[in-house]
Amino acid sequence: MSSPSPRDKNASRDIEAPVIAQGTKKGNAQASDINDAKQTKKVFIKTYGCQMNVYDSERMADVLSPIGYAAVDAPDDADLVVLNTCHIREKAAEKVYSELGRVRKMKETKEAEGRGEMTVAVAGCVAQAEGAEIMRRAPVVDMVLGPQTYHKLPEMIAKVTRAKGDVLETEFDTLEKFDQLPTTRDPKGFSAFLTIQEGCDKFCTFCVVPYTRGAEVSRPVDQIVMEARSLAQKGVREITLIGQNVNAYLADAPDGSGQWGLGALIRHVAKIGGIDRIRFTTSHPRDMDDDLIETLGSEPKLMPYLHLPIQAGSNKILRAMNRDHTYAHYKELIAKIRAARPDIALSGDFIVGFPGETDADFEDTMKCVEEIGYGSSFSFKYSIRPGTPGASMPRQVPEDVKSERLKRLQDLLYKQQTEFNHSLIGRTLDVLVEGVGRDGGQLFGRSPYLQGTHFDGPESLIGTIVPVTITGAGRNSLTGEWTQTE
Ligand code: SAH
Ligand code: SF4
Ligand code: F3S
Numbered sequence: 001m002s003s004p005s006p007r008d009k010n011a012s013r014d015i016e017a018p019v020i021a022q023g024t025k026k027g028n029a030q031a032s033d034i035n036d037a038k039q040t041k042k043v044f045i046k047t048y049g050c051q052m053n054v055y056d057s058e059r060m061a062d063v064l065s066p067i068g069y070a071a072v073d074a075p076d077d078a079d080l081v082v083l084n085t086c087h088i089r090e091k092a093a094e095k096v097y098s099e100l101g102r103v104r105k106m107k108e109t110k111e112a113e114g115r116g117e118m119t120v121a122v123a124g125c126v127a128q129a130e131g132a133e134i135m136r137r138a139p140v141v142d143m144v145l146g147p148q149t150y151h152k153l154p155e156m157i158a159k160v161t162r163a164k165g166d167v168l169e170t171e172f173d174t175l176e177k178f179d180q181l182p183t184t185r186d187p188k189g190f191s192a193f194l195t196i197q198e199g200c201d202k203f204c205t206f207c208v209v210p211y212t213r214g215a216e217v218s219r220p221v222d223q224i225v226m227e228a229r230s231l232a233q234k235g236v237r238e239i240t241l242i243g244q245n246v247n248a249y250l251a252d253a254p255d256g257s258g259q260w261g262l263g264a265l266i267r268h269v270a271k272i273g274g275i276d277r278i279r280f281t282t283s284h285p286r287d288m289d290d291d292l293i294e295t296l297g298s299e300p301k302l303m304p305y306l307h308l309p310i311q312a313g314s315n316k317i318l319r320a321m322n323r324d325h326t327y328a329h330y331k332e333l334i335a336k337i338r339a340a341r342p343d344i345a346l347s348g349d350f351i352v353g354f355p356g357e358t359d360a361d362f363e364d365t366m367k368c369v370e371e372i373g374y375g376s377s378f379s380f381k382y383s384i385r386p387g388t389p390g391a392s393m394p395r396q397v398p399e400d401v402k403s404e405r406l407k408r409l410q411d412l413l414y415k416q417q418t419e420f421n422h423s424l425i426g427r428t429l430d431v432l433v434e435g436v437g438r439d440g441g442q443l444f445g446r447s448p449y450l451q452g453t454h455f456d457g458p459e460s461l462i463g464t465i466v467p468v469t470i471t472g473a474g475r476n477s478l479t480g481e482w483t484q485t486e
Pocket of ligand 2: 200202203207208209210244245
């Protein structure tokens, strides 16, 4: 999965890059009840991949805090190092092994200098997909934990440190994970992810997610609301409801009136005081129902930005990918969404070089991008994933052809993104101020369309939503002037 993280613009550009190193809390002065336990040990968590992993890393820090672990920004001195990994493309998966090489050296130095032991854990989708192989290839690893086992982390650490044995835990019980994780959260800023659904039943023929994350499971409404309230109490103003297929959300209505889809859940979460902005990601075109589209049009807290991947424009390739819809269906859907919410900006994922993709098929993808128009996007060369149907399909596309197609596609997508950002010059947008800018002096926040936005203003604005008149735009960010209202 690849939707942008509201907090890290680099993460939204390259989903294989580590997106967040869990660190000390920045900018949020609220007291944390989770962190009250005496923390004498240090944990470093490095996160790769999508927002599901970002969320999971935060939750791992939450379960480790009461047993004495404080999150740190660097691995050198850590008692526990967790790599939360991604298996989506070959490059992403291979990164784990090179990182483990570096961790091994740090562990050896730490132990040789008498600074104590270092326990090394691999979590996430590579752990789930090739746990036993990790143990074999990287003896430095003490623990392998799949994405549905994080609530058991304290138990696993005890096993490793007391019994000195290796632990491999890759059971699938998504609901147990969520039942066991604390409902209190320790958010890092003013925008937070909240997992409402996990797993995928779609089995696109290129994708590992159904194997690494299991079947689609939705969390109960009350659990989500409790977590959202706890985030609001700690100063969070924006919540992104996340899931591999978030618009497949389906759970019992708390009032016993039947079942709720994503639209009803959003309207419910919107009633929580303090939460001013709601986003959701990632959606599948097959699951965009009318109720959700209407909610996009009617719920003012819902941001005018939708990540709705199509992957390819050719019907032949869409069929081979098992996406289960045509380009015409997608186009109709976009027309309906734009009619309901005219100010919406679209974002999408694209794969070039899927097996059997001819020049003509690729031109269909270019045509799709030209016709639809995207405000932001993520595009990738097809990567063969062992065990998926795509891996054994005939007519694999040569690497140089994939590279050429990706370049052409990205030239077009980046041009559209730059044009979209330029179209905002002169408009006044509400910006959620997240902190000071990298160069100091300026403030940094996010527009409704997720672009990072820089402007001058007092630090007292941090954590609030303020009007900013846009004066400049680049491909990835905006600059503006704070429009003082008093
Ligand atoms: N559930 C989401 C996306 C999950 S994976 C959805 O269906 O839209 C995030 C993105 O990674 C996908 O949308 C796809 O564009 C890309 N991706 C997944 N598997 C890939 C592969 N084998 N090679 C290249 N890109 C891939
Ligand atoms: Fe992967 Fe397709 Fe599921 Fe998205 S919908 S997670 S691309 S299998
Ligand atoms: Fe996400 Fe990568 Fe797993 S994209 S679901 S962390 S394979």
